Amino acid sequence: MVERIGSRSTPAALKDVARTFGESDVTVSTDATRVANGSVELVDTSTSTVSRPADGTSTTSSTGKGVVVVPSSDLSSIEVTVSSNVSGGEGVRVTDSDANTLDSVSGSYNGNETVTLNASLSAESKYYVAVDGPDGWEAGTNENVSYPYESKWLDMVSGVDTVESWDGGSEDDTVAYSIESITATNDSVTSGSVTVEFGTPGTPPPDAVGWDVAYMTRTLNGETVEIYVQEAQGSPGWTDVAGPIRRGDSIPADPENDVRFRVKFSRSDTSSNPTLDSILRRYKL
Incomplete structure (x- = not known):
């Protein structure tokens, strides 16, 4: 007034x-x-969510498949939503760029389920967030992607179609796998x-x-x-x-x-x- x-x-x-x-x-x-x-x-404490387009199809896999992320600030945890076409996943994990597992949650995971990974992620470093499963599990995919997908605290910069300890990650920026959105928590605003x-x-x-x-x-x-x-x-x-x-x-x-x-x-x-x-x-x- x-x-x-x-x-x-x-x-x-x-x-x-x-x-x-x-x-x-x-x-x-x-x-x-x-x-x-x-x-x-x-x-x-502040949160932000980065999302990619919803699944268009799925692919049969025997390895971990997911996305590559880069935080813009140090983070204490991330909340991961599995994409809609995932079926038969047996765990969700976050690894560093050498595929060393920082945190993982085991269990049966299918499309649209959400899990929390308590891992300390450093600003401007690269990490893989992936869903794992047995031979023949279905990884949700979308090939109509345009990286990067950005949010205040975390960017999604590529897909990763192999996350194994022996070779780090095999990145693919033409497709998104298994992870549809990630909410980042920053407790040092x-x-x-x-x-x-x-x-x-x-x-x-x-x-x-x-x-x-x-x-x-x-x-x-x-x-x-x-x-x-x-x-x-x-x-x-x-x-x-x-x-x-x-x-x-x-x-x-x-x-x-x-x-x-x-x-x-x-x-x-x-x-x-x-x-x-x-x-x-x-x-x-």
């Missing part, structure tokens, strides 16, 4: 304010962040962001002539909270027009366009908790 501040002897300023980030006319979009106790902060939008349509009220300044309050705790101004410029959408800004900086945007804030958080110590505590945009009268 637009508020007025000032006295009767001076023109009243118009402003949009987010004090708790739960206001009815405030919309926040979080990425590895959350609203807690009236502020925005980094999450403790060091960066994230949030966008803060105000009510629709968001352009200045009739008695305002444009945008004036932005104000914010932050609790840094020795870390970094950076605020950027974004302007709605049509296709492709929101564009950064200023930032990182300081308290009281002007908003360099066309008065006919909406503006919002993009806030970046980063920390070197995961026990630190930098927060965005409030933010406002003021109209020019």
